[in-house]
Amino acid sequence: MEAPLNYILSAKGTVIGSAAEIALAPVGDLTQIHFLAPCDLQAVKACGVTFASSMIERVIEEQAAGDPQKAEAIRARIAAVIGENLRDIRAGSAEAAEAKKALIAEGLWSQYLEVGIGPDAEVFSKAQTLSSVGTGADVGLHPMSKWNNPEPEIVLAINSKGKIVGATLGNDVNLRDVEGRSALLLSKAKDNNASCSIGPFIRLFDATYSLDDVRCAELNLRVEGLDGYILYGHSLSAFAHIYSLYFAHFEGGFEHLQSSQKQRYIHLV
Numbered sequence: 562m563e564a565p566l567n568y569i570l571s572a573k574g575t576v577i578g579s580a581a582e583i584a585l586a587p588v589g590d591l592t593q594i595h596f597l598a599p600c601d602l603q604a605v606k607a608c609g610v611t612f613a614s615s616m617i618e619r620v621i622e623e624q625a626a627g628d629p630q631k632a633e634a635i636r637a638r639i640a641a642v643i644g645e646n647l648r649d650i651r652a653g654s655a656e657a658a659e660a661k662k663a664l665i666a667e668g669l670w671s672q673y674l675e676v677g678i679g680p681d682a683e684v685f686s687k688a689q690t691l692s693s694v695g696t697g698a699d700v701g702l703h704p705m706s707k708w709n710n711p712e713p714e715i716v717l718a719i720n721s722k723g724k725i726v727g728a729t730l731g732n733d734v735n736l737r738d739v740e741g742r743s744a745l746l747l748s749k750a751k752d753n754n755a756s757c758s759i760g761p762f763i764r765l766f767d768a769t770y771s772l773d774d775v776r777c778a779e780l781n782l783r784v785e786g787l788d789g790y791i792l793y794g795h796s797l798s799a800f801a802h803i804y805s806l807y808f809a810h811f812e813g814g815f816e817h818l819q820s821s822q823k824q825r826y827i828h829l830v
Contacts, residue, residue, distance in 0.1 A: 562720070565720075565726055565727070565765055566726075566765045566766070566767055569765065577594055578594055580761070583595065583596060584596070584696065584697060584761070586697070588697060588698065588699055589699075595695060595697060595698065596695035596696045596697055596698075596760050596761045597695045597760075598693035598694060598695045598757075598758070598759040598760055599695075599729060599759060599760050599761070599762055599763045600693060600718075600759060600763075601690070601691060602690055602691075603690065604686055604688065604689055604690050605686070605687045605688040605689075605693060605716075605757055605759070606684055606685070606686060606687060607684070607685055607686075607687040607733060607751070608682050608683060608684055609676065609682075609683040609684075609685065609747075610673055610676050610677040610682075610683050615677075616673055616674060616677035616678075617636075619671070619673035619677070620669075620671045620673050620674065621635050621636050622737060622740060622741030623671055623672070623673060623741065623744070625741055626741060626742055627708070627737070627738040627739065627740070627741030627742040628738075628741070629707075629708040629737070629738065650678050652677065652678050652679065652680070652682075653678075653679065653680035653681075657678040657679065660678060661674070661675075661678070661679070672744055673744075685747055685748065685751065686748065686752060687733060687751055687752060687756075687757050688752060688756065688757035689752070692754075692755075692757065693757045693758065693759045694755045694757070694758050694759075695758070695759070695760045695761065696730075696758070696760040696761040697761075698755070698758065699755065700732060700734050700755050700756060700758050701734070701753055701754040701755030701756050702734065702736070702753075702756075703736060703739075703753050705739075706736040706737075706738055706739060707738055708736075708737045708738035708741075709734070709735060709736045709737055709738070710734075710735055710737060711732050711733075711734060711735075711782065711784060712732065712733035712734070712735050713730070713731075713732060713780050713782045713794070713796070714730070714731050714732070714733050714780075715728055715729075715730065715731075715775055715778060715780070716728065716729045716730060716731040716759055717775075718763050718765075725766070725772055726765060726766060727763045727764050727765040727766055728763070728764055728766075728772075728775050729759055729760060729761075729762060729763045729764065730759070730760065730761075730780075731757065731758060731759045731760075732757070732758040732759075733751070733757065734751075734753075734756040734757070734758070735750060735751060736749070736750040736751075736753070737750070779795065779796070780794075780795070780796045781793075781794070781795050782794035782795070782796075
């Protein structure tokens with residue numbers, strides 16, 4: 562569709578309730594109206610390792626082989642070195658190539674660093690067609706996982722010609738203990754039942770809201786565990802690689818979270 566905004570502005574709809582009322586509908590109550598994901602016939606794609614912090618976390622996962630008990634010690638040993646050296650390097654630049662040579666010489670090079678500062682981004686399938694869940698729905702955690710976390714992200718709506726036409730919010734649920742065992746298990750760690758939450762709406766770009774607004778957006782995260790545990794997170798948006806996929810995720814920098822609790826309440830503002 563060439564002009565989705567014009568189509569929406571001219572569309573004739575039926576009022577089924579206020580957004581506030583729908584958002585408050587109890588989860589699982591089939592007599593109530595609930596939000597569906599605002600994407601339907603498109604597979605959801607994601608771009609990984611788009612922040613220096615997330616790149617470091619991927620290296621830590623790799624070194625820990627999916628064992629959360631080893632992660633803290635490994636983080637303390639390598640995070641400072643990698644972070645200081647790589648934080649300001651532009652992916653694919655001559656400086657990145659020189660950094661790669663230096664890290665290889667030090668025995669610190671990783672496949673995650675390759676996609677973090679190399680010329681090509683990591684792009685993978687996050688969710689199949691019609692498999693995303695909407696705002697307020699329970700997200701899915703595979704029962705075999707003991708080390709997992711929510712990943713609040715800004716989700717870009719991109720048409721078939723590679724043009725970004727809007728943005729929404731998403732939760733890229735991740736099984737860290739699975740991904741950490743091998744990068745070849747990425748799909749098993751990322752693409753599971755109800756492991757992709759998107760919505761509630763796509764904010765189409767217009768004269769009052771554009772990609773520049775997305776670039777300076779702030780994400781606030783609140784996780785309420787069933788045991789009473791409450792966690793808060795905050796992140797500024799940033800971009801690394803942008804690809805011509807219908808949906809591309811950009812990580813919100815909360816990969817350090819560790820929780821085996823069911824991520825029932827994920828509030829993104």
